[in-house]
């Protein structure tokens with residue numbers, strides 16, 4: 001089968017098209033013919049780690065997983081003897097977060113891994129373009145108590161995580177201020193933002209409004225710049241570690257800040273969460289946003305675009 005591999009860390013030039021053995025499913029696995037995947041910021045971060053500690057996971061001297069790609073949508077082409085959840089021909093979507101491998105024509109997944117039958121109202125391209133952003137956003141949003149009304153600000157609301165966060169908190173009934181650039185303000189309103197801030201014209205940290213939650217989905221602010229925006233007991237989330245990785249100690253000691261807290265949950269995926277994503281998609285409460293589409297052979301170009309940090313939503317690869 002065709003796959004895009006990398007054997008060394010570095011720029012997108014390390015990625016190459018390679019012929020690999022087609023995988024064979026074990027007894028509890030399914031073989032998926034991948035119809036669509038994505039290139040996301042995690043792929044770029046594992047190809048060329050900014051922080052050396054990433055290599056403790058990805059491989060000290062060279063990458064352990066030779067094929068990147070963490071999202072997929074496809075068709076089950078073969079099943080192991082013990083598989084009960086799926087049958088041949090099922091259309092599935094999901095995540096391959098820590099093992100990667102979706103920039104290929106085929107992948108084998110354990111039937112209990114983070115995947116589900118595809119939403120019935122989605123194309124393969126749309127189904128591939130939702131799970132990573134949703135999983136990373138939901139890791140934070142599930143820490144919010146929605147039993148009382150919440151006023152939430154999302155910075156970087158136009159990225160894969162931000163667009164997911166915006167739609168998820170609207171699903172849970174929050175009032176949302178979304179921060180993005182000029183060209184995307186109408187998109188943010190169409191996805192449910194009650195108020196928008198154009199970051200090219202206004203610094204959101206200077207607003208006088210008070211929020212229950214500030215979620216910096218692009219990690220460009222800091223807890224200290226946002227603390228004055230938080231109501232008493234307000235929570236700040238960020239997708240980045242912050243200057244000098246300050247968000248880790250701050251998450252441990254933020255009870256010192258007069259009830260205002262920084263939370264930095266470790267994201268993890270599950271089959272149950274993918275089922276939840278499928279449900280909100282089929283209810284018409286979640287829209288996949290696709291910026292650009294590339295072929296498998298063009299994955300290096302997709303990396304070059306994604307690592308600019310300027311995409312709106314997701315970049316899809318179709319096989």
Ligand SMILES: NC(=O)c1ccc[n+]([C@@H]2O[C@H](COP(=O)([O-])OP(=O)(O)OC[C@H]3O[C@@H](n4cnc5c(N)ncnc54)[C@H](OP(=O)(O)O)[C@@H]3O)[C@@H](O)[C@H]2O)c1
Pocket residue numbers: 040041042136155156157158159160161162179180181199217218219220239240267306309310311312313
């Ligand atoms: N915690 C984790 O496990 C984890 C995992 C993956 C990624 N991340 C991090 O999470 C962040 C977001 O990821 P993503 O996948 O959503 O990124 P993305 O899809 O590349 O989106 C980033 C978005 O932020 C916008 N943006 C850029 N500068 C901005 C600014 N100053 N203010 C507001 N918006 C701005 C960009 O649009 P314009 O440039 O057009 O404005 C773009 O739409 C990245 O920093 C990434 O490294 C964290």
